Amino acid sequence: MRRLLLAVLCVGAPRVGLAQERGDAPLTIVAPAAPGGGWDQLARAMQHTLETEGIARPVLVENIPGAAGTIGLARFVSGRAGDPRSLLVTGLVMVGGIAQNATPVRLEAATPVARLVGEYEAIAVAAASPLKSLGDLLQLLERDVGAVSWGGGSAGGTDQMLVDLVAQARGLDARRTSYVAFAGGGEARGALLGGQVTAGVSGVGELAELAARGLVRILAVSAPARLPGIDAPTLRESGVDVVLVNWRGVMAPPGLRAADRRRLEEEILRMTRTPTWQDELRRRGWQDMTMGADAFGRYLVAEVNRVDRLAQARRGEGAGASRSLPRLPLVLAAVLVVALIAGRRQAPGRISTPQWRPVALIIGAMLVNLLLSERAGFVVGATVLFAATAFAFGERRVSRLLPIAGVFALATFLLFRGALGVALPIGSWWTGVAG
Amino acid sequence: MNLLDGLLIALQPMHLLWALAGAALGTAVGVLPGVGPAMTVALLLPATFGLEPTSGMILLAGIYYGAMYGGSTTSILFNIPGESATIVTAIEGHAMTRSGRAGTALATAAVGSFVAGTIGTLLIATVGPTLAQLALRMGPAEQFALILLAFAMVTTVLGDQPWLGLASLALGLLIGAVGIDVQSGEARLTFGVPQLLDGIDIIVVAVAFFAVSESLYLAWTGDAAPAALGQGGAVKLTREGWKRSIPAWLRGTALGFPLGAIPAGGAELPTLLSYALEKRLSRHPDEWTPNGPGAIEGVAGPEAANNASAAGTLVPMLALGIPTTATAAVLLVALQQYGLQPGPLLFQNAGDLVWALLASLVVGNAMLLVLNLPLVHWWTRLASIRPAYLHAGILVLATVGTWTLHRSMVDLAVLASLGTLGFIWRVLGCPSVPVVIGAMLGPLAEQHLQRALVVANGDWGQVLRRPGTATLTALALAVAAGALVVRARAARRPA
Numbered sequence: 001m002r003r004l005l006l007a008v009l010c011v012g013a014p015r016v017g018l019a020q021e022r023g024d025a026p027l028t029i030v031a032p033a034a035p036g037g038g039w040d041q042l043a044r045a046m047q048h049t050l051e052t053e054g055i056a057r058p059v060l061v062e063n064i065p066g067a068a069g070t071i072g073l074a075r076f077v078s079g080r081a082g083d084p085r086s087l088l089v090t091g092l093v094m095v096g097g098i099a100q101n102a103t104p105v106r107l108e109a110a111t112p113v114a115r116l117v118g119e120y121e122a123i124a125v126a127a128a129s130p131l132k133s134l135g136d137l138l139q140l141l142e143r144d145v146g147a148v149s150w151g152g153g154s155a156g157g158t159d160q161m162l163v164d165l166v167a168q169a170r171g172l173d174a175r176r177t178s179y180v181a182f183a184g185g186g187e188a189r190g191a192l193l194g195g196q197v198t199a200g201v202s203g204v205g206e207l208a209e210l211a212a213r214g215l216v217r218i219l220a221v222s223a224p225a226r227l228p229g230i231d232a233p234t235l236r237e238s239g240v241d242v243v244l245v246n247w248r249g250v251m252a253p254p255g256l257r258a259a260d261r262r263r264l265e266e267e268i269l270r271m272t273r274t275p276t277w278q279d280e281l282r283r284r285g286w287q288d289m290t291m292g293a294d295a296f297g298r299y300l301v302a303e304v305n306r307v308d309r310l311a312q313a314r315r316g317e318g319a320g321a322s323r324s325l326p327r328l329p330l331v332l333a334a335v336l337v338v339a340l341i342a343g344r345r346q347a348p349g350r351i352s353t354p355q356w357r358p359v360a361l362i363i364g365a366m367l368v369n370l371l372l373s374e375r376a377g378f379v380v381g382a383t384v385l386f387a388a389t390a391f392a393f394g395e396r397r398v399s400r401l402l403p404i405a406g407v408f409a410l411a412t413f414l415l416f417r418g419a420l421g422v423a424l425p426i427g428s429w430w431t432g433v434a435g
Numbered sequence: 436m437n438l439l440d441g442l443l444i445a446l447q448p449m450h451l452l453w454a455l456a457g458a459a460l461g462t463a464v465g466v467l468p469g470v471g472p473a474m475t476v477a478l479l480l481p482a483t484f485g486l487e488p489t490s491g492m493i494l495l496a497g498i499y500y501g502a503m504y505g506g507s508t509t510s511i512l513f514n515i516p517g518e519s520a521t522i523v524t525a526i527e528g529h530a531m532t533r534s535g536r537a538g539t540a541l542a543t544a545a546v547g548s549f550v551a552g553t554i555g556t557l558l559i560a561t562v563g564p565t566l567a568q569l570a571l572r573m574g575p576a577e578q579f580a581l582i583l584l585a586f587a588m589v590t591t592v593l594g595d596q597p598w599l600g601l602a603s604l605a606l607g608l609l610i611g612a613v614g615i616d617v618q619s620g621e622a623r624l625t626f627g628v629p630q631l632l633d634g635i636d637i638i639v640v641a642v643a644f645f646a647v648s649e650s651l652y653l654a655w656t657g658d659a660a661p662a663a664l665g666q667g668g669a670v671k672l673t674r675e676g677w678k679r680s681i682p683a684w685l686r687g688t689a690l691g692f693p694l695g696a697i698p699a700g701g702a703e704l705p706t707l708l709s710y711a712l713e714k715r716l717s718r719h720p721d722e723w724t725p726n727g728p729g730a731i732e733g734v735a736g737p738e739a740a741n742n743a744s745a746a747g748t749l750v751p752m753l754a755l756g757i758p759t760t761a762t763a764a765v766l767l768v769a770l771q772q773y774g775l776q777p778g779p780l781l782f783q784n785a786g787d788l789v790w791a792l793l794a795s796l797v798v799g800n801a802m803l804l805v806l807n808l809p810l811v812h813w814w815t816r817l818a819s820i821r822p823a824y825l826h827a828g829i830l831v832l833a834t835v836g837t838w839t840l841h842r843s844m845v846d847l848a849v850l851a852s853l854g855t856l857g858f859i860w861r862v863l864g865c866p867s868v869p870v871v872i873g874a875m876l877g878p879l880a881e882q883h884l885q886r887a888l889v890v891a892n893g894d895w896g897q898v899l900r901r902p903g904t905a906t907l908t909a910l911a912l913a914v915a916a917g918a919l920v921v922r923a924r925a926a927r928r929p930a
């Protein structure tokens with residue numbers, strides 16, 4: 001029981017106290033994804049190693065999820081320019097997201113620090129599939145590109161990149177491939193096992209697990225040489241000159257002084273040499289692919305170019321079956337309008353005495369809360385929202401209302417921040433930090 | 436070793452304490468707005484590390500069930516669902532709260548969760564491996580047909596004014612169409628806002644159209660103090676409550692468990708199908724929302740379906756090692772820490788651990804019931820706060836829950852806009868439930884259809900000729916036609 005309490009306390013314990021001891025600003029690692037995913041795990045493994053080995057302390061992890069990491073990137077580049085103590089986790093998937101969505105903030109805006117880990121891709125078929133080798137699959141593909149369905153992760157991600165690269169390497173039109181995008185790796189593997197798709201594309205680790213249980217057969221891996229423990233040839237050996245690694249690394253904000261950049265690089269490279277880091281890699285099944293800032297910078301340029309070309313090739317008319325339903329919103333809007341007009345007669349009778357003022361008050365309070373939250377912080381915004389709503393619902397004793405609103409907002413703030421580590425906004429007016 | 440041995444171990448006093456601690460922790464965290472089971476389990480997972488496997492698994496099982504029940508509690512009391520699986524619960528559940536029967540709603544949810552969870556766990560042990568193989572045959576085409584069936588069933592929840600119901604459904608589908616199209620990667624209706632690329636979270640839609648718009652609407656009508664809200668209601672289920680709940684629980688379980696086992700299944704479809712089914716079968720059609728005081732079957736069925744489908748997702752996770760929901764992914768990480776290696780041979784190879792896990796699930800589930808039935812009384816008191824403060828609190832918690840999802844100001848702006856839109860929608864006399872259902876089912880339907888078309892290389896005929904698809908589509912058409920006939924007969928009958 002004591003251990004449980006300790007563990008719970010550790011989860012919620014504020015980490016700020018340590019900062020004063022060393023007289024150093026905390027190092028913030030921005031994970032541009034929700035907790036639990038690959039980027040978040042990398043950020044937390046770094047946090048653990050850097051703190052345990054005493055390289056940097058304290059280390060904070062901030063999650064800014066959304067749109068393949070491009071939202072985190074935009075916030076990082078604009079909000080932390082020149083900040084010498086912050087890092088952004090990035091990877092091939094972010095390069096893909098930028099190319100796919102043609103986002104304004106590109107990876108080149110940030111400063112490369114180091115590539116850290118990576119995983120090769122694998123192509124597999126269900127154990128019951130008649131396809132025995134990559135050659136069999138390629139033969140099928142060359143007979144009719146569209147007839148081979150590939151199951152993998154989200155559109156424009158690493159898995160689809162591999163499919164496109166394989167098709168292009170064989171001189172086929174990548175736009176005609178039948179790539180089935182699944183929201184999560186679990187769904188994609190389910191479709192592969194159930195024989196819903198011809199072949200599955202995923203990270204080697206996940207497919208190797210299924211192969212070890214005799215559920216799938218790995219046809220090829222995207223590594224430059226055979227991988228230990230995996231009984232499959234490389235793509236190159238099978239006549240497809242493609243190497244692809246789903247890498248992850250860290251970048252610093254733009255506008256950094258050379259000395260600050262060198263310090264970050266030195267800290268990170270020192271981290272990769274510690275036993276704690278090697279232990280993290282083993283435990284999480286990651287391949288060490290450490291690369292210093294200069295080499296990583298050159299590597300990034302090459303990767304960005306390659307992915308941009310792939311995204312361009314995928315665009316335009318003549319794409320295969322993988323087409324969205326572009327007129328869907330229009331059709332829906334038309335149905336909406338027609339149904340509203342047709343149903344107008346059915347609408348029930350009006351309320352006798354509608355009260356517009358309290359409604360306006362509450363909507364106004366929601367807007368004020370929206371405008372205030374980032375600047376004045378959650379507590380102020382929520383107090384306004386609470387007080388205005390209670391007032392709108394007829395509570396007129398302001399002297400009683402305001403303290404209740406304030407206490408409720410503060411208690412909610414402390415509960416979420418303290419016990420869960422969910423950062424409700426403090427407010428830039430008080431902290432002096434933008435964003 | 437079998438389930439009985441596992442139960443004997445799990446029933447040791449120390450392990451029961453762990454289960455109680457887990458259920459208490461899980462409920463406490465899961466009840467916070469915006470914090471669903473996946474997040475709760477992830478947050479509390481470190482607490483289970485370092486324990487010996489059985490204690491760890493029992494603690495985890497308690498947390499898991501506690502978190503799921505916590506989400507239902509906020510749905511029923513405040514109309515703020517914590518995860519997509521409890522959105523449907525909010526429809527009748529909150530109506531019951533407003534008519535003074537929060538206690539009954541919470542009780543049928545708790546007992547229903549227990550019944551469904553226990554049956555589900557027993558089914559994992561008996562039919563798990565076979566079902567895993569069967570579920571894999573449900574490809575994108577079959578899943579699309581399943582959603583067609585859901586749409587056909589949903590015609591019952593469109594309300595008395597079918598045109599306005601249709602308009603609401605179209606609005607929901609439109610909201611659901613916002614964001615990157617999963618298959619092609621093209622952005623739709625995002626108006627250049629990058630935060631909209633991932634679409635609008637269904638939780639934000641539900642909280643906006645259920646909680647925010649209702650607070651605004653009540654302020655508008657000046658009808659904010661329904662006397663019944665002050666009571667909370669009887670805690671225990673009456674004899675009639677039991678009689679009406681039991682069949683709903685069993686039907687919910689029958690729907691939830693197999694559908695949960697399908698990869699890419701999730702709990703949205705089973706809860707919704709259970710809701711529509713209960714409404715069709717109900718002998719008390721006058722009790723259902725929006726006109727009635729809330730029907731107990733509408734809480735009992737979906738809650739059972741939710742828990743049974745959660746047990747169902749454990750089937751592919753244990754038998755194949757593939758996690759099909761966010762919660763399952765977190766659980767899988769935890770179980771692997773205890774040395775449990777999922778796979779087709781799981782039940783033969785790692786027998787002891789599996790039985791210990793299944794026993795833990797049963798015990799954790801039972802402990803939740805022990806913990807929560809007495810708590811129901813306290814929860815209902817929360818609902819009896821004065822309306823001014825209740826609605827103020829609901830609005831603040833709605834913003835907190837929305838922020839917690841992605842920590843994005845854009846989400847808050849969407850919440851305020853959709854809340855206002857939802858209010859206007861009600862003023863126009865349109866129902867809000869179909870909006871949320873459209874936003875929930877639309878993206879699923881589209882994704883599955885697109886996947887099916889890609890697999891078939893664009894050939895519609897090939898999609899529809901699959902036996903499963905053909906059967907389900909025919910069933911959907913029959914249900915829709917049946918609904919039309921019933922409606923036409925009702926219209927011909929003199930008023």
